[in-house]
Amino acid sequence: MFSLLAGLWRYLTSKTQVNVLILGLDDAGKTTLLEQMKGIFKKVPGIPPAKIPPTIGLNVAKMDIGGVSVTFWDVGGQVRLRALWERYYADAHALICVMDSADAARFEEAQLAFHAVREQAELHALPLLLLANKQDVAGACSGGDIAAQFDAHKVMGVPFRVHAVSALSGEGVNEGISWLIAKAREKTQGMT
Ligand SMILES: Nc1nc2c(ncn2[C@@H]2O[C@H](COP(=O)(O)OP(=O)(O)OP(=O)(O)O)[C@@H](O)[C@H]2O)c(=O)[nH]1
Numbered sequence: 001m002f003s004l005l006a007g008l009w010r011y012l013t014s015k016t017q018v019n020v021l022i023l024g025l026d027d028a029g030k031t032t033l034l035e036q037m038k039g040i041f042k043k044v045p046g047i048p049p050a051k052i053p054p055t056i057g058l059n060v061a062k063m064d065i066g067g068v069s070v071t072f073w074d075v076g077g078q079v080r081l082r083a084l085w086e087r088y089y090a091d092a093h094a095l096i097c098v099m100d101s102a103d104a105a106r107f108e109e110a111q112l113a114f115h116a117v118r119e120q121a122e123l124h125a126l127p128l129l130l131l132a133n134k135q136d137v138a139g140a141c142s143g144g145d146i147a148a149q150f151d152a153h154k155v156m157g158v159p160f161r162v163h164a165v166s167a168l169s170g171e172g173v174n175e176g177i178s179w180l181i182a183k184a185r186e187k188t189q190g191m192t
């Protein structure tokens with residue numbers, strides 16, 4: 001009886017665990033986003049932006065978001081490192097693609113990388129958030145324009161949103177990430 005009750009208690013109090021993979025070209029702002037999220041969701045200061053080096057390998061951060069225990073994997077985006085991305089596909093529950101909305105010269109490269117990732121069979125069904133980052137930069141492309149440039153209408157059958165943010169200032173981050181985690185939670189709990 002006691003073990004039954006203990007099991008029920010564990011079930012009722014256990015948190016949903018979600019792994020979120022953060023991908024995108026080098027310099028897109030993935031690690032800046034990760035450090036900004038530590039401030040927003042963990043209330044601890046992240047590494048100051050000026051001290052964040054290019055990622056060689058992986059950064060991991062865990063935090064509670066909306067009652068979900070989330071592990072973020074931020075993988076380096078340099079060309080020579082992109083082969084490492086696939087190591088994390090199988091265990092990911094949701095995907096964030098970060099792109100630099102102020103770097104029009106790399107839109108095509110960013111778009112190709114985005115659709116290449118989307119076509120991976122292991123990622124096909126995952127909730128997906130495309131972050132149009134660096135909105136604080138004068139002349140940055142709006143979220144709507146990025147959605148058009150990235151053929152967002154071709155993404156079907158999964159929860160998907162293009163969201164404008166500034167990882168540097170934090171603008172838009174809470175809203176975009178909270179949406180993704182809610183979708184990932186629904187998926188892991190079999191609600192979608
Ligand atoms: N103005 C502005 N700069 C940003 C923003 N996000 C990131 N940056 C800057 O962009 C540069 C690259 O940021 P990172 O976070 O290191 O980029 P990354 O995507 O992690 O790059 P890799 O680790 O090489 O894949 C840094 O100089 C950041 O300060 C933003 O929202 N606005």
Ligand SMILES: [Mg+2]
Binds near residue numbers: 031032055
């Ligand atoms: Mg990085």
